[in-house]
Amino acid sequence: MNSNPYKILLVNPPHTAIGSRIPKEQLPPLGLLSVGGPLLDAGFNVELLDAEFGPLPLAAITGQIKAVQPDLLLMGHSGSTSAHETIMQIAALAKAALPAIQIIYGGVFPTYHWQDVLDGNPQIDYIVRGEGERTTVLLVQALLAKTDLETVKGIAFRKAGKTVATPPAEMLKDLDAFRVGWELIDHSRYSYWGHRRAVVVQFSRGCPYLCSYCGQRGFWTQWRHRDPVKFAKELARLHREQGVQLINFADELPTGSKKAWRTFLEALIAEDVNLTLVGSTRAGDIVRDADILHLYKKAGVIRFLLGIEGYDAETLQTIKKGTTITEDKEAIRLLRQHGIISMATYVIGFEEETDRNYWRSLQFLLAYDPDQIQLVYVTPHRWTPYFPTVANRKVIQTDTRKWDYKHQVLATTQVPAWRVFLWAKTIELVMQARPKAILRLFFGYDAEFRHAMRWYTRMGRRVWLHEIKAFLCRIKPLADGPTLEEFWGTSLHKQEQALAKGHKKVAAQTNISL
Known part of the structure; x- marks a missing residue:
């Protein structure tokens, strides 16, 4: 009561x-x-x-x-x-x-x-x-x-x-001190991945990397993780008591500490539960973990989204991505070798692009050979260091409900919005309909791999057609919109760190675990 x-x-x-x-x-x-x-x-x-x-x-x-x-x-x-x-x-x-x-x-x-x-x-x-x-x-x-x-x-x-x-609240030092209120939902209503009972979870918060466009990094202020064994037990309990089958990680970087991530994988394997895990990580962590990727697969990892972001080394350096083309390719190869799907997220619009840039993007993506692809448009959040670098670019979409990475919001002066959209849809079609992708639908690594490929292909086809219809019938990019600064106001990037880090000893301990 x-x-x-x-x-x-x-x-x-x-x-x-x-x-x-x-x-x-x-x-x-x-x-x-x-x-x-x-x-x-x-x-x-x-x-x-x-x-x-x-x-x-x-x-x-x-x-x-x-x-x-x-x-x-x-x-x-x-x-x-x-x-x-x-x-x-x-x-x-x-x-x-x-x-x-x-x-x-x-x-x-x-x-x-x-x-x-x-x-x-x-x-x-x-x-x-x-x-x-x-x-x-x-x-x-x-x-x-x-x-x-x-x-x-x-x-x-x-x-x-x-x-x-009031002054910023202190960052939560112990992520296990506050529990998720799972009793507030009816688990039978929630599903994903082809009607599998599903939940969203966080093993960690934050990211130690400095990607200038990321809207999440500063919000969490510093990378931290939950107790790996306690976390594995919670997922196992959700499976046994609530019938949960699919775990969707909301982390920016769940694999940030190899030691902690390995401990979690081993603890989950020991629980002996049939769970499917999907999430996002960095290509560098996959390359780093080449010797334990078999544990990823055994624990139930079926797909990791990798932020490829672009092919141009200068652009990657400008946005402080902290990765290389070679590393991206190797991560995709390693995941495939272990029967784990690679999804490459590729961002359009970081710089003023031309038709040649989009053609080069397609060539590089074909060379990367990811199993799946997710094309998104750069979306400049006011509190990120990226915002002031593009403050004078024109906004072509002032309906903020469409600032969801799937709609163009910034103008590209050398290519009209309709042609940017055409390039995006063409790249998606070529990547998902190329012979290698089709073969993996029918002759993939194992049944779980093939299920995941087919489910995403079905969803992707529907989204692709829906986006084309919406662009033709409802989306009307502005011909001469306001500048980004005129639309949102001055940059808030100096306020990016949302939380106070607290005691220095805790911060030092967290850094050691990276």
């Missing part, structure tokens, strides 16, 4: 990204569940409304909020920038329906845009900046006790008509 009178409703807003609509499958909102667990443990009455199912229209979401009658409404989304406008609409409707409700907003976008959000959106009462597990509980407890909010680190709010922010 919860002892606290506050009724809290977590709302996962419907997302507009194409990819979230096509598979007809749904993954749990890890961020909200990570906040929900500590709130439950603090004695609060907590419920989750996942409006991605459907997806629910705004009127239906408002109706369900009104039916619950919460004291506090908490919202956030992993697709932070592209979900922002939808969250603002839900908040406004909720306030109109329940004027006494208080609304808390968290995530990457509001962490940095807190002043703009509070100044322009009276429906938002409080913003949690940075990691939310501890800060949200402290904020809710302060609201309940009516204590001075300025004593709570890591929040922003209005005081005497002015927008104020």
Whole structure:
């Protein structure tokens, strides 16, 4: 029995990204569940409304909020920038329906845009900046006790008509100290990878590399990982008790420490559970782990997404990618040798490109020979070091709901938007329909490999056709839009580090584990 009178409703807003609509499958909102667990443990009455199912229209979401009658409404989304406008609409409707409700907003976008959000959106009462597990509980407890909010680190709010922010909260040193509120969801509703019961998890947070365009690195401030054995036991429990089959890692770099990652793999193998693992990592870590890739496969790893990003060495150096073409190719070869699918993420638009650049991109991708490919468009977030380097480029897409990496947002002066789009779709078609890719659909390493290749090919085909239809019928790039700085405002890259690192000894211990 919860002892606290506050009724809290977590709302996962419907997302507009194409990819979230096509598979007809749904993954749990890890961020909200990570906040929900500590709130439950603090004695609060907590419920989750996942409006991605459907997806629910705004009127239906408002109706369900009104039916619950919460004291506090908490919202956030992993697709932070592209979900922002939808969250603002839900908040406004909720306030109109329940004027006494208080609304808390968290995530990457509001962490940095807190002043703009509070100044322009009276429906938002409080913003949690940075990691939310501890800060949200402290904020809710302060609201309940009516204590001075300025004593709570890591929040922003209005005081005497002015927008104020407290000092950054300290980074969570022990990621196992706050549990995920898995009981807030019905696991049978969530699936991925061809209707396999699925969850999203984090083994680690952050990344020690300095990629200038990354919108996540500074949010987590420093790379840390969970206890490998405890983490393996949690995944095994989810499999045994909830029937979970697919584990989707949300980490930027789960393999950041070879020692910790190997310990996790060995612990999961010892649990003897039939799990499929998918995630993202760096090519360099795959090359580093050549001697333990058999453990990856035995533990259930079937696909890793590798951020290839580009072929031009000068561009890779400019964006501080910290990798080489040779390393990228070797990582793909090693993964294939062990029956693990390689998905190459390739970014269009870092520099002012020409038709020749796109032709060269296709040639290099064919030479890389990844099993799958994901083409995305550069999306300059205001808090990244990349933002000021392109502040004078023109914006061709001012609907921020489309700032999801799958829509062009910056103009390329030498190639019109329609031809950039044509190049992207042509590259995707050539890569996924080339003879090598087709052969792997039917004669891949093993049954699990072939299932993964076929599932992604089916989804990719549907997304490809959907994007073409949307571009022809609905997407209208601006002919002469504002500059990036005019659209978003001045750069916030000096505020990139969202959290205080805390005690130096902890930071030193974390660095040793890299």
